[in-house]
Amino acid sequence: MVLVSNKELLEKANQEGYAVGAFNMNNMEIMQAIVEGAVEEDAPVIVAATKGAIKYAGIDYIAKLVHTAASKVDIPMSLHLDHGPDFETVMKCIRAGFTSVMIDGSFLPFEENVALTKKVVEVAHTVGVPVEAELGRLVGVEDEISVTEREAFFTDPKEAQKFVEETNCDFLAVSIGNAHGIYKGEPKLDFDRLKEIDEVVHIPLVLHGASGIPDDDIRRATRLGINKINIDTELRLAFRDAVREVVCKSDVYDPRKILGPARDAMKEVVKTKIRLFGSSKKA
Numbered sequence: 001m002v003l004v005s006n007k008e009l010l011e012k013a014n015q016e017g018y019a020v021g022a023f024n025m026n027n028m029e030i031m032q033a034i035v036e037g038a039v040e041e042d043a044p045v046i047v048a049a050t051k052g053a054i055k056y057a058g059i060d061y062i063a064k065l066v067h068t069a070a071s072k073v074d075i076p077m078s079l080h081l082d083h084g085p086d087f088e089t090v091m092k093c094i095r096a097g098f099t100s101v102m103i104d105g106s107f108l109p110f111e112e113n114v115a116l117t118k119k120v121v122e123v124a125h126t127v128g129v130p131v132e133a134e135l136g137r138l139v140g141v142e143d144e145i146s147v148t149e150r151e152a153f154f155t156d157p158k159e160a161q162k163f164v165e166e167t168n169c170d171f172l173a174v175s176i177g178n179a180h181g182i183y184k185g186e187p188k189l190d191f192d193r194l195k196e197i198d199e200v201v202h203i204p205l206v207l208h209g210a211s212g213i214p215d216d217d218i219r220r221a222t223r224l225g226i227n228k229i230n231i232d233t234e235l236r237l238a239f240r241d242a243v244r245e246v247v248c249k250s251d252v253y254d255p256r257k258i259l260g261p262a263r264d265a266m267k268e269v270v271k272t273k274i275r276l277f278g279s280s281k282k283a
């Protein structure tokens with residue numbers, strides 16, 4: 001199948017009430033784990049690459065790997081730019097064959113975030129590429145700040161409504177207590193806030209930083225309008241643990257015997273998340 005865009009994937013998810021997993025890739029084994037996991041679950045899937053992944057692997061390698069994988073399978077999948085930092089990066093990705101992009105202006109003042117997002121949306125839509133934007137900042141778990149300070153970064157429902165109307169973005173990433181990386185304690189998502197956002201914003205919502213969020217909270221978030229869920233850290237941990245297991249317990253030096261088990265371990269994470277998100281058998 002050719003790659004589709006997040007528009008097709010997330011509108012169906014929105015109508016049917018589940019979330020599509022967006023998994024970050026940096027190399028071939030991670031991508032294979034994502035695609036094979038989705039195929040075994042008969043699920044739609046989003047392969048996500050950040051600017052860092054592009055710098056590491058090369059934009060053409062990423063695009064060709066994912067297009068090749070898609071051509072060999074029968075599930076709908078997309079190639080998505082995660083956390084696009086600026087207009088130029090987004091344009092490069094669209095030219096390279098990414099079928100969906102994110103522009104992350106969440107670090108900017110509201111009006112500047114609106115202006116940047118709007119500019120990206122106007123161009124991306126002319127070539128049929130949907131745009132994810134972010135409002136409210138995700139504070140890293142490593143940032144030493146109080147709960148009140150953290151809440152100041154959360155997405156404001158009224159602002160979210162205005163933001164979506166003014167930018168015409170297709171999907172909105174929200175900040176409701178989620179953070180990238182490994183959570184120090186139990187993450188506490190602000191479900192009332194999510195509900196308020198969902199009531200006034202009528203596009204699919206996105207949850208970043210989903211590694212480490214308890215299963216029940218993920219299910220609840222999905223019921224409250226989250227249709228795309230991003231996972232990176234749990235794949236990295238599975239990779240690290242599997243490589244460590246082989247390298248520390250044997251003299252193996254064949255990369256295939258080191259990376260193969262890591263690929264299998266990441267595939268299990270992908271499958272487990274897909275089932276949790278409710279997107280199994282939704283291909």
Ligand code: 13P
Pocket residue numbers: 024082083179180181182207208209210211230231232233234
């Ligand atoms: P985690 O690393 O917390 O899984 O978050 C991934 C993410 O949100 C990528 O954008």
